Amino acid sequence: MLKRILSRRTLIGTLALALCAIAVSERAQAQAQAPAIEQIRQRGTLRIGVSTFVPWAMRDTNGELIGFEIDVARKIAEDLHVQLEHVPTAWDGIIPALIAGRFDMIVSGMSVTPQRQQTVDFTIPYAASGQEIVANRALSGNVRTLQDLNQASVTITCRRGAVPCTFLTENLARATIRQFDDDAQAAQEVLNGRANAWMASFPRPRFLALDNPQVAFMPFPEPVTRSEEAFAVRKGDTATIEAMNAWIRANQANGWIAQRHAFWFDSREWRNRVPTN
Secondary structure, X not given: OHHHHHHHHHHHXXXXXXXXXXXXXXXXXXXXXXXXXXXXXXXXXXXXXXXXXXXXXXXXXXXXXXXXXXXXXXXXXXXXXXXXXXXXXXXXXXXXXXXXXXXOEEOOOOEOOHHHHOOEEEOOOOEEEEEEEEEEHHHHOOOOXXXXXXXOOOEEEEEOOOHHHHHHHHHOOXXXXXEEOOHHHHHHHHXXXXXXXXXXXXXXXXXXXXXXXXXXXXXXXXXXXXXEEOOEEEOXXXXXXXXXXXXXXXXXXXXXXXXXXXXXXXXXOOHHHOOOO
């Protein structure tokens, strides 16, 4: 009889533990499915996935993260009245890490592409990048349009195998396109006066012009090709998308995003804050 009673108690205890485990699992699953914006507010911490790219996000001389995206993430956290936690992640693994729940969203200069839209959802754009052209003042000071460079007498450099070389070959076929193994060589040709212009990914060409204003200039204020950047969140998280869209619109309207973007991409005031290569 005593054995039977103990057996029943053991069974009841086992069932109770199983039910408790199920309840905990269900709570964890419900929390994981909750909109990120709700989790952020409940947790009191905004977790941002970021990869380091100058000047979107980089380490300063003290090892601290600085850059345009770092400013953006800090402002979001400040406006939400929560703490900020950056989760540095390799670029090729940043979307899988978001899906796995390692952080709440990606704020890392991510361009919106159809391929990425299959696995994550994006907010409205808050910034843009693309491919830019910087030109030699002495050789091409009168350039005003892209077709001004489409001349047999014009030499344009680019990095072999990169998007700019394909674009130049397809759109400026009359010009001489010289391809180099790295962007540094291609840029140096412009500074040395051996090429009229260099095409590369934003913001390298404009930094060349900012660092060498007597020699180089930006003939076109906007990128020749444009890609839009947005925050990425997990699929189906409409509440977080709506909250972040409202934040973007508000900070576009008050000029904050444009002001911070201009500081990091249209000036070199920050250059002494980062280690030299």
